[in-house]
Amino acid sequence: MAFVPPDLSVNISSLTLKNPIMTASGTFGYGQEYASFVDLDKLGAIIVKGISLEPRSGNPYPRIAETTGGMLNSVGLENIGADRFISEKLPYLVDSGACVIVNLIGNTVEEYCELAQKLDKTSGIKGLELNISCPNVKEGGIFFGIEATSAFQVVGSTRRSTKLPLIVKLSPNVTDITVIARSVQEAGADAISLINTITGMAIDIETRTPKLANITGGLSGPAIKPIALRMVWEVSRVVEIPVIGVGGIMNAEDALEFIIAGASAIQVGTANFVNPKATIDILLGIEKYLTDKNINDIKTLIGTLKI
Amino acid sequence: MYQVLSKVLFNNELSPVYYRMSLNCPEIASEAYPGQFLMARVSKQLDPLLRRPFAIHSVKNATAKEIKMDTSSCVEILYKVVGKGTKVMSLMREGDEMDIIGPIGNGYRLDRNIQTAILIGGGIGVASLFYLAETIITKGSKAKKVVFLLGGKTKDDILCIEDFKRIGVEVRVATEDGSLGCKGVVTDLLSDYFGSGDYTPGSSPYCFACGPEDMLKEVSKVIVEKELPCQISLESKMACGVGACMVCGVETKPQLGDLRKGTVLKSAKQKDEMGYKRVCKDGPVFDCNEIIWE
Ligand SMILES: Cc1cc2nc3c(=O)[nH]c(=O)nc-3n(C[C@H](O)[C@H](O)[C@H](O)COP(=O)(O)OP(=O)(O)OC[C@H]3O[C@@H](n4cnc5c(N)ncnc54)[C@H](O)[C@@H]3O)c2cc1C
Ligand SMILES: Cc1cc2nc3c(=O)[nH]c(=O)nc-3n(C[C@H](O)[C@H](O)[C@H](O)COP(=O)(O)O)c2cc1C
Numbered sequence: 001m002a003f004v005p006p007d008l009s010v011n012i013s014s015l016t017l018k019n020p021i022m023t024a025s026g027t028f029g030y031g032q033e034y035a036s037f038v039d040l041d042k043l044g045a046i047i048v049k050g051i052s053l054e055p056r057s058g059n060p061y062p063r064i065a066e067t068t069g070g071m072l073n074s075v076g077l078e079n080i081g082a083d084r085f086i087s088e089k090l091p092y093l094v095d096s097g098a099c100v101i102v103n104l105i106g107n108t109v110e111e112y113c114e115l116a117q118k119l120d121k122t123s124g125i126k127g128l129e130l131n132i133s134c135p136n137v138k139e140g141g142i143f144f145g146i147e148a149t150s151a152f153q154v155v156g157s158t159r160r161s162t163k164l165p166l167i168v169k170l171s172p173n174v175t176d177i178t179v180i181a182r183s184v185q186e187a188g189a190d191a192i193s194l195i196n197t198i199t200g201m202a203i204d205i206e207t208r209t210p211k212l213a214n215i216t217g218g219l220s221g222p223a224i225k226p227i228a229l230r231m232v233w234e235v236s237r238v239v240e241i242p243v244i245g246v247g248g249i250m251n252a253e254d255a256l257e258f259i260i261a262g263a264s265a266i267q268v269g270t271a272n273f274v275n276p277k278a279t280i281d282i283l284l285g286i287e288k289y290l291t292d293k294n295i296n297d298i299k300t301l302i303g304t305l306k307i
Numbered sequence: 308m309y310q311v312l313s314k315v316l317f318n319n320e321l322s323p324v325y326y327r328m329s330l331n332c333p334e335i336a337s338e339a340y341p342g343q344f345l346m347a348r349v350s351k352q353l354d355p356l357l358r359r360p361f362a363i364h365s366v367k368n369a370t371a372k373e374i375k376m377d378t379s380s381c382v383e384i385l386y387k388v389v390g391k392g393t394k395v396m397s398l399m400r401e402g403d404e405m406d407i408i409g410p411i412g413n414g415y416r417l418d419r420n421i422q423t424a425i426l427i428g429g430g431i432g433v434a435s436l437f438y439l440a441e442t443i444i445t446k447g448s449k450a451k452k453v454v455f456l457l458g459g460k461t462k463d464d465i466l467c468i469e470d471f472k473r474i475g476v477e478v479r480v481a482t483e484d485g486s487l488g489c490k491g492v493v494t495d496l497l498s499d500y501f502g503s504g505d506y507t508p509g510s511s512p513y514c515f516a517c518g519p520e521d522m523l524k525e526v527s528k529v530i531v532e533k534e535l536p537c538q539i540s541l542e543s544k545m546a547c548g549v550g551a552c553m554v555c556g557v558e559t560k561p562q563l564g565d566l567r568k569g570t571v572l573k574s575a576k577q578k579d580e581m582g583y584k585r586v587c588k589d590g591p592v593f594d595c596n597e598i599i600w601e
C-alpha cells in the first residue's frame with residue numbers, strides 16, 4: 001500500500017492550519033528575519049511581534065539575562081506600530097504565503113478595539129491574538145489578564161470589533177488560570193493560548209544590581225515548560241474552545257507532550273533563538289512520531305492523556 | 308545568512324584566557340566582510356542555552372586548487388574566556404563540531420580610496436580589527452598607511468601585534484600598568500598621534516574602533532572634536548542575533564535630515580522617532596556620531 005503521510009491539519013475555531021506549529025509572538029520578529037532558515041509557508045501560522053496603535057520604544061537596556069535553562073527579557077512593548085506594520089511588514093509575509101496572525105497590545109479597552117477594527121479591515125491577516133498581559137492604565141496599572149472581570153471586558157469589547165478568529169493569550173502570573181480562561185471563553189474568545197512569560201529576576205552579585213535595567217522580566221525557555229504544560233492541561237479540561245500550548249517547547253517531544261495534554265496547536269518561542277530551524281525540526285519530528293505510531297490524523301492525538 | 312555545523316580545525320590557546328579558533332564553513336567564509344560576526348551555539352545540550360556572538364577575526368578562502376584537494380575555507384575567531392559559554396568553547400578540540408550562524412550584521416563600510424586608516428582597539432576588540440586591517444591592505448588603493456593603536460590593562464591583554472606587523476601595519480601599544488608599550492590608555496595614543504608630525508590636519512584619515520563601551524565613548528569624543536569620520540563596533544547582549552527579538556539595542560540620534568534643525572526631542576513620540584537600533588541587525592558597526600552615549 002502506498003505511504004500516506006499523516007494529516008497534520010488542525011482547527012482553531014474557523015481557522016484551519018496546515019499543521020499545529022506556530023511561532024510565538026516576539027520571538028520570530030515579523031517573519032522575514034527568519035526567512036533564510038525557514039520557508040514561512042511551511043508553518044501552521046506566524047504570530048508576529050505584539051503591535052500597538054502607536055509605535056513604542058520599550059524598556060531600557062540591558063533587556064536580557066540568561067538563566068539556567070531559560071532567559072529573562074524585559075523588551076516591553078517595543079514595536080513599529082500598526083500603520084508601519086501594515087505598510088512595511090505585512091506585504092512580505094502575505095507574499096511568502098504564510099498564515100499571518102497578529103498579536104495585539106493596548107493600554108486601554110478602547111485601544112484594543114480600535115486596533116482590532118483597523119486590522120479587521122486589512123486583507124492578508126488570518127487571525128488576532130490578544131495579549132492581555134499589558135497594564136490597564138485606566139484602572140491604575142493592573143493587568144487585564146490577571147483579573148477575570150477586566151479580562152472579560154477587554155475580550156468582549158474586542159470580540160465585537162472584529163470578525164477575525166480571536167485567540168486570547170493568558171498570563172501565567174495568576175493564582176488560578178482556569179478562572180481567567182473561563183471568563184475569556186464566556187466573553188467570546190475563539191481560542192486560548194498559554195502561557196506568556198513568568199515574571200522573574202536575576203542579580204549581579206559583584207555590583208549588587210539587577211541584571212535587567214527594568215529589574216524584573218519575563219522568564220521563557222525550557223525552564224518554564226513543566227508549568228506551561230500543567231496550565232495547558234488544567235485549562236483544556238475546563239474550556240470547550242481550542243487551547244494553544246506555549247512555553248519552553250524546544251523539540252518535537254516537548255510539542256507532543258502539549259498536544260497530548262490537550263493543546264490543539266503549539267507555539268515555538270525561545271527555541272528559535274537557539275536553533276533558527278526549530279519550527280521545521282519540530283514539524284518533521286511530529287510527522288515521524290505519527291508515522292511510527294500509525295496515527296493518521298493528529299487531531300486524534302489531542303487531549304489523549306491517560307490518567 | 309547560513310546555519311552551519313562547522314568543524315573545529317584548531318583551537319589554540321594564545322595565553323591562559325585567550326584562544327584562537329578556526330572553523331570550517333565555506334558558505335560563511337565566502338560572503339563575510341570585516342565587522343560582521345557569528346552566533347555560536349556552544350553546546351548541543353540546552354545549557355548554556357543562548358548562542359554567543361563572536362566577531363570574524365580572519366577569513367581564509369581556499370583557492371580553486373585547494374578546494375579540489377579538500378583544504379576548505381574557514382573563518383577564525385579570537386575569544387576571551389569570561390564565563391560559562393566561552394569556557395565550554397575553550398575545551399573544544401580539532402574535529403569537534405560547533406553550530407554557527409553567519410555572517411551577521413552590517414560591518415565596517417570601506418571606502419576604496421582610503422589613504423590612511425587609524426584602527427583603535429581595546430582588549431579583545433582586536434578580533435574584528437585584524438580582518439579589517441587585512442582587507443584594507445589587500446584591497447583598494449596602493450599608497451596607504453594603516454596605524455593600529457591598541458590598549459589593554461596589562462601586557463597579557465595585548466594580542467596579535469606580530470600578526471598586524473606581519474601584514475604591514477604600524478602598531479602602537481599602551482597598557483594601564485605600563486607592562487608593554489607606553490603607560491596609559493588608548494586615547495592617550497590617539498591624542499599623541501594627532502599631536503605628532505604623523506598627522507597633518509586636513510589629511511582626513513579614516514578611524515575605526517572596537518573595544519569596551521567606555522573606551523569607544525572616549526575615543527568618539529576625541530575624534531568628533533577633530534571632525535573625522537569614525538566607525539565603531541558595539542557589543543550588546545543578544546538572543547536571536549537576526550533582528551527578531553529586540554533585546555540588543557542602542558539609543559541613536561535621528562538621521563540627518565529627519566528633523567528640522569533645532570528641534571528639541573521631548574515627547575515620547577519624538578523619542579520613538581529617534582529610535583533604538585538593533586546592534587545585531589542595524590550594527591554592530593555604527594557611525595560614532597549616531598550614538599547617544601549615556
Ligand atoms: C557583535 C559582538 C562581537 C563580539 N566579538 C567577540 C570576540 O570576537 N571575541 C570575544 O572574546 N568576545 C566577543 N564578544 C563578546 C562575547 O560575545 C561574550 O564574551 C560572550 O558571549 C560571553 O559568553 P560566556 O558564556 O562566556 O559569558 P557569560 O557571562 O556566562 O554569559 C552570559 C550571557 O551574557 C552574554 N554576554 C556576556 N558578555 C557579553 C559581551 N561582552 N557582549 C555580549 N554578550 C555578552 C552571553 O552571550 C550570555 O548570553 C562579542 C560580542 C558582540 C555583541
Ligand atoms: C524576547 C521575547 C519577546 C516577547 N514578546 C512578546 C509579545 O510581544 N507578545 C506576546 O504575547 N508574547 C511575547 N513573548 C512571549 C512569548 O510569545 C512566549 O509566550 C514565551 O516566551 C514562552 O514561550 P517560550 O518558552 O517557547 O519562549 C515574548 C518572549 C520573548 C522571549
Ligand code: FES
Nearest residue numbers: 546548552553587
Ligand atoms: S539579538 Fe535579537 S534583535 Fe538583536
